[in-house]
Amino acid sequence: MEENNEKKSKVIVEVIEFGPLKITGNFLIKDLQRNKEESPGEVRLCRCGKSANKPYCDESCKK
Amino acid sequence: MEKNESQYSGGRRYKNKDITVYWKPSACIHASYCYRELLEVFDPSKRPWVDMEGSSTERIIEVVNLCPTEALAWKWIDETKNESVGSDQLNHIKFRRPELMNTEENDSNNEPVSVKIMPDGPIVLKGSFTISYNGNKKEVRDSMVSICRCGVSDHMPFCDGQHRKAGFIG
Numbered sequence: 001m002e003e004n005n006e007k008k009s010k011v012i013v014e015v016i017e018f019g020p021l022k023i024t025g026n027f028l029i030k031d032l033q034r035n036k037e038e039s040p041g042e043v044r045l046c047r048c049g050k051s052a053n054k055p056y057c058d059e060s061c062k063k
Numbered sequence: 064m065e066k067n068e069s070q071y072s073g074g075r076r077y078k079n080k081d082i083t084v085y086w087k088p089s090a091c092i093h094a095s096y097c098y099r100e101l102l103e104v105f106d107p108s109k110r111p112w113v114d115m116e117g118s119s120t121e122r123i124i125e126v127v128n129l130c131p132t133e134a135l136a137w138k139w140i141d142e143t144k145n146e147s148v149g150s151d152q153l154n155h156i157k158f159r160r161p162e163l164m165n166t167e168e169n170d171s172n173n174e175p176v177s178v179k180i181m182p183d184g185p186i187v188l189k190g191s192f193t194i195s196y197n198g199n200k201k202e203v204r205d206s207m208v209s210i211c212r213c214g215v216s217d218h219m220p221f222c223d224g225q226h227r228k229a230g231f232i233g
Binding site: 034048051 | 175176177178179180181182183186188190191192193194195196197208210211212213214215220231233
């Protein structure tokens, strides 16, 4: 049971090669530019600078 | 860092399956009970100096209770057991460091990680998390990592400040 709890709150940050930054777990994301704050549980953030939906990935990196 | 050692604002913590031992270096007067009684666990010549697998939980509690200061304190990991601990357990945190009684909630491992999107700059991650990149996997504890968002860093995936020169907007 303890292990399950740990898994739930554990934050995993995955730098996807030639792709976005994937974050899962208990985190709070603050977008200072757009003045937004949320805890979505999972997010994919743009790392290439080309997304039209920043800070999120819109798969422009694949093109 | 060893997996059974972690840092928090008031010092260090060491865990086995039953208990957490708290170590507050600033409170130590070097009375030396701990390592004279139980060198298998408390060995100042080693790093980390506390090895929670070096003896039984019962023996560790016994020796932590000998510490004349609040440098060493302990508590059960099973919170329900902490309530009923008697005053004969001198160095249980309830008596030695009551401010730690509810710290598991404040434990950095349970606090949400902060992810900040900096205007025209990087993603700044702060807290304790696991990060994987370029085939590496690292445990970050109570620390900050800055990830490039503009795509021009020379130290990918980390920010090296080049977004400014590159005129990154986003």
